[in-house]
Amino acid sequence: MIMIAYYVITAFLLVLLAWNFVREKGPRAEAVLYLLVMLPLLLRLLRWK
Numbered sequence: 001m002i003m004i005a006y007y008v009i010t011a012f013l014l015v016l017l018a019w020n021f022v023r024e025k026g027p028r029a030e031a032v033l034y035l036l037v038m039l040p041l042l043l044r045l046l047r048w049k
Contacts, residue, residue: 007045014041
């Protein structure tokens, strides 16, 4: 049960970050920061270390 909640929260955060990444109109450096934050979340969902 806890693992399911963990993956749901991780997926929710990943969706929020992806939405902000798509809407990003500022400098590319901020878009790169979004990608750096999204990478560990995506790897966690795919169960890669």
